[in-house]
Amino acid sequence: DQQVKQNSPSLSVQEGRISILNCDYTNSMFDYFLWYKKYPAEGPTFLISISSIKDKNEDGRFTVFLNKSAKHLSLHIVPSQPGDSAVYFCAAKRDDKIIFGKGTRLHILP
Amino acid sequence: GAGVSQTPSNKVTEKGKYVELRCDPISGHTALYWYRQSLGQGPEFLIYFQGTGAADDSGLPNDRFFAVRPEGSVSTLKIQRTERGDSAVYLCASSPGLATRTDTQYFGPGTRLTVL
Numbered sequence: 001d002q003q004v005k006q007n008s009p010s011l012s013v014q015e016g017r018i019s020i021l022n023c024d025y026t027n028s029m030f031d032y033f034l035w036y037k038k039y040p041a042e043g044p045t046f047l048i049s050i051s052s053i054k055d056k057n058e059d060g061r062f063t064v065f066l067n068k069s070a071k072h073l074s075l076h077i078v079p080s081q082p083g084d085s086a087v088y089f090c091a092a093k094r095d096d097k098i099i100f101g102k103g104t105r106l107h108i109l110p
Numbered sequence: 111g112a113g114v115s116q117t118p119s120n121k122v123t124e125k126g127k128y129v130e131l132r133c134d135p136i137s138g139h140t141a142l143y144w145y146r147q148s149l150g151q152g153p154e155f156l157i158y159f160q161g162t163g164a165a166d167d168s169g170l171p172n173d174r175f176f177a178v179r180p181e182g183s184v185s186t187l188k189i190q191r192t193e194r195g196d197s198a199v200y201l202c203a204s205s206p207g208l209a210t211r212t213d214t215q216y217f218g219p220g221t222r223l224t225v226l
Contacts, residue, residue: 096160096210098143
């Protein structure tokens with residue numbers, strides 16, 4: 001049973017536009033959420049996080065929104081740049097471990 | 111400073127053989143994690159060390175898998191009697207270990223294990 005779900009395996013966005021990556025979770029006990037970015041042949045790199053007591057966290061071009069009642073979070077990237085092309089993993093912290101979704105591959109089109 | 115390093119980067123072995131995968135965490139990080147990423151999946155937690163001791167090994171799939179961190183720094187993941195289903199990328203991560211809930215985990219590049 002997948003506790004963290006990313007239902008879009010891939011997403012294509014024009015350079016300069018907004019990229020929105022979505023994520024749903026099932027466990028209401030999760031209290032900390034993260035987004036990681038992964039390039040081929042590299043390990044995941046931490047991007048941004050949000051505590052469950054907040055509904056928004058912003059860091060430069062990246063903003064994460066959390067809707068606890070819907071058990072949904074999203075990552076907004078604006079404006080999208082070519083270097084943003086990568087696989088993005090949504091994740092939730094439970095105790096000491098990270099529970100990852102399957103990832104969404106983002107393609108930024110020229 | 112240096113990030114998390116893992117060796118080898120690739121390992122090809124035959125079914126039934128024994129393999130060891132090594133992880134060098136970021137210097138000073140007391141927490142170390144192992145994850146496994148199968149094709150088309152996100153990383154899955156295997157085991158977590160705080161210092162020398164395994165604080166949580168609930169993700170190890172069976173008793174063929176074992177990990178050690180004898181001096182609280184380098185860790186070795188050991189897989190006995192490998193099976194084709196063990197083929198995956200094995201990722202190691204480390205964090206400062208001060209607050210596991212909010213600490214950022216820094217990942218290494220992984221070891222791609224292929225069992226023929």
